Amino acid sequence: xxxxxxxxxxxxxxxxxxxxxxxxxKKVKRIRNLNIVARIDTPVKNKVGIVIGGGAGHEPLFLxxxxxxxxxxxxxxxxxxxxxxxxxxxxxxxxDSGKGVVLLYNNYAGDVLNFNMAQEMARSExxxxxxxxxxxxxxxxxxxxxxxxxxTTADHIIIKIAGAASESGLEFDSLIKLIKKAIESSRSxxxxxxxxxxxxxxxxxxxxxxxxxxxxxxxxxxxxxxxVDHMSADKITETLLDLILKDLPFCNGDEVIAIVNGYGSTTxxxxxxxxxKIHSFLTERSISIYSSELGEFCTSQEMAGISVTxxxxxxxxxRYYDMRADSPGYIKL
Amino acid sequence: xxxxxxxxxxKKIFIxxxxxxxxxxxxxxxxxxxxxxxxxxxxISRGFETxxxxxxxxxxNTINELLKIAGNALIFSMGGASGPIxxxxxxxxxxxxxxxxxxxxxxLASMFSSALDGVSKLGGAKPGDKTMIDSLYPAAGSLKNSxxxxxxxxxxxxxxLAAAENGALSTxxxxxxxxxxxxxxxxxxxxxxxxxxxxFFIIKAFYESV
Numbered sequence: 001x002x003x004x005x006x007x008x009x010x011x012x013x014x015x016x017x018x019x020x021x022x023x024x025x026k027k028v029k030r031i032r033n034l035n036i037v038a039r040i041d042t043p044v045k046n047k048v049g050i051v052i053g054g055g056a057g058h059e060p061l062f063l064x065x066x067x068x069x070x071x072x073x074x075x076x077x078x079x080x081x082x083x084x085x086x087x088x089x090x091x092x093x094x095x096d097s098g099k100g101v102v103l104l105y106n107n108y109a110g111d112v113l114n115f116n117m118a119q120e121m122a123r124s125e126x127x128x129x130x131x132x133x134x135x136x137x138x139x140x141x142x143x144x145x146x147x148x149x150x151x152t153t154a155d156h157i158i159i160k161i162a163g164a165a166s167e168s169g170l171e172f173d174s175l176i177k178l179i180k181k182a183i184e185s186s187r188s189x190x191x192x193x194x195x196x197x198x199x200x201x202x203x204x205x206x207x208x209x210x211x212x213x214x215x216x217x218x219x220x221x222x223x224x225x226x227x228v229d230h231m232s233a234d235k236i237t238e239t240l241l242d243l244i245l246k247d248l249p250f251c252n253g254d255e256v257i258a259i260v261n262g263y264g265s266t267t268x269x270x271x272x273x274x275x276x277k278i279h280s281f282l283t284e285r286s287i288s289i290y291s292s293e294l295g296e297f298c299t300s301q302e303m304a305g306i307s308v309t310x311x312x313x314x315x316x317x318x319r320y321y322d323m324r325a326d327s328p329g330y331i332k333l
Numbered sequence: 334x335x336x337x338x339x340x341x342x343x344k345k346i347f348i349x350x351x352x353x354x355x356x357x358x359x360x361x362x363x364x365x366x367x368x369x370x371x372x373x374x375x376x377i378s379r380g381f382e383t384x385x386x387x388x389x390x391x392x393x394n395t396i397n398e399l400l401k402i403a404g405n406a407l408i409f410s411m412g413g414a415s416g417p418i419x420x421x422x423x424x425x426x427x428x429x430x431x432x433x434x435x436x437x438x439x440x441l442a443s444m445f446s447s448a449l450d451g452v453s454k455l456g457g458a459k460p461g462d463k464t465m466i467d468s469l470y471p472a473a474g475s476l477k478n479s480x481x482x483x484x485x486x487x488x489x490x491x492x493x494l495a496a497a498e499n500g501a502l503s504t505x506x507x508x509x510x511x512x513x514x515x516x517x518x519x520x521x522x523x524x525x526x527x528x529x530x531x532x533f534f535i536i537k538a539f540y541e542s543v
Contacts, residue, residue: 110416113417
C-alpha cells in the first residue's frame with residue numbers, strides 16, 4: 001500500500017482542480033464548480049475552440065495544457081475515468097466562440113463513448129463540433145489496425161500544434177487536417193519499471209516483479225506486450241527506438257522532435273541518460289533531432305518508467321511547433 | 334403475483350438494484366482490479382444511488398419516464414465507459430416502453446432486446462468478448478424464449494436470472510477484447526468480468542422485487 005498526499009478519496013479530483021486554479025490564478029479559471037478549467041480569456045474570439053480532457057491522475061495531462069497557443073478548455077473526469085457527457089457539453093459551450101469546437105483526446109473506450117454523446121448533444125444545439133482521437137501508442141494494436149491504438153504521450157505536442165494553428169486563425173477543416181497529420185506523424189512506446197497505485201484505494205493496478213520491466217504497459221496499468229528482465233538504459237532505449245522507427249517508418253533524412261516522458265517516479269537523471277542514447281541512435285541513422293523535450297508530460301500516478309515519442313516534422317508542423325505557447329504545463333518562448 | 338409490472342414495481346426494482354450493488358461494492362471492485370483499475374464497484378454504486386435519487390425527485394408518472402430518468406442518471410453520474418453503457422440499457426428500455434402503463438412479459442422481453450441491441454451498437458461488443466453483453470445476451474434470449482413458451486412472469490424472471498448468472502460466470506474463461514481489460518490479453522483469463530457481474534446483480538434485483 002503506497003502512501004499519498006490526499007484527504008478523502010472522493011474529494012481528490014475537486015481538490016486537485018482547486019489547487020491547480022489557485023496555483024495559476026492569472027492564467028486559468030474554473031467553470032462554476034464543475035470539473036472544467038479554461039484559459040482565463042475564454043471564449044477567445046475568432047478562433048476554433050479546442051477542448052481537451054480525459055481521466056484524472058495523469059497530470060499535467062490534460063489539465064495543465066490550457067492557455068494561449070495551447071487548448072482553450074479542459075474537462076477532467078474521475079481518476080483514470082472519462083468525464084460524463086453533461087460536463088463535456090458544458091466544456092464545448094465554454095470553448096465555442098462561433099467558429100466551431102474541436103474535441104481532442106486519447107483513444108480509450110470510455111472517453112470515446114462520453115465525448116461522442118456530448119458531441120451529439122452539442123450538434124443538436126447547433127454547435128459545430130468534430131473529434132480527433134490521439135492514437136500514438138504503437139504496442140496497443142498493429143499498424144494495420146492503428147485506429148484502435150490508444151493515445152499516450154505525444155499529447156502535449158499535438159495540443160501545442162493544434163493550439164498554435166488555431167491561434168493563428170486556421171479555420172475548422174484545415175485545422176482538423178493539420179492535427180490529424182501531426183498525430184499520424186507521431187509514434188510512442190514506453191517501458192514501465194513499476195505499476196502504479198490508485199490513490200483512492202492505495203492498491204496497485206498491476207503486479208510487476210522487482211527484477212522485471214514491461215514494454216507497452218498502459219497509463220492505467222494495462223498489461224503491456226513484453227515483460228523481460230531489467231536491462232541497461234541504452235539497451236532499453238534501443239529496444240524502444242527499434243520498434244518506433246519501424247512503425248512509421250522513420251527514415252534516413254527525417255527530422256523529428258524527440259520526447260522523453262517520465263511516468264511519475266522516474267528521475268530526471270534517468271531521463272537524461274535515455275535522451276543521450278536517443279541522440280546517438282538517431283544520429284547513426286541520419287535522423288536529425290529538431291528539438292528535444294524531456295520531463296513529465298503524461299504521467300501515471302507514481303509509475304516508474306518512461307515513454308519515448310518521435311514526431312516527424314515537415315515545414316508546416318515545424319512552423320506551428322515554433323510558435324509561442326503559454327500554459328501552466330508547457331511554455332514555449 | 335401479478336402478471337404485469339407497474340411503475341411502483343419499477344421504483345422498487347431500482348431501490349433493490351441500488352441495495353444489491355451497495356452490498357457487493359467491494360466484490361465488484363475486486364473483480365475489476367484484477368483486469369481493470371478497480372473502480373467499477375464505486376462507479377456503478379454512485380450511478381444507481383443517483384438513479385434512485387433522481388427517480389424520487391422526478392416523480393415520474395409513466396414507466397418510460399422513470400426509465401429515462403434512471404438511464405440519464407447513470408450516464409451523467411458515472412463517467413468512464415460504464416456510464417454510457419449501463420445508462421443506455423435503461424434509455425433503450427424507456428424507448429421500448431412508451432405508452433405502456435403496465436409491462437407484460439412480452440413487453441419486458443422486447444425491452445431487454447432493445448437494450449441488448451442498443452448497447453451492442455454503442456460499444457460494439459459481441460457475446461464472447463468478455464463484457465456485460467455476455468450476461469445480457471443470454472438474459473434477453475431467455476425472456477424471448479419464455480414468451481414463446483407462454484411461461485408465467487415469475488418463472489420467466491427466474492430463468493432469466495439463471496441465464497444471466499451463467500453468462501457472468503462464463504466470462505471467467507474468456508479473453509477480454511473490449512474496454513480496459515482488452516489490453517490484458519491472455520492475462521484476463523481466469524477472472525470474471527465486473528460488468529457482466531453487475532448485470533447479473535441488476536437482473537437479480539428485478540427477480541427479487543416482483
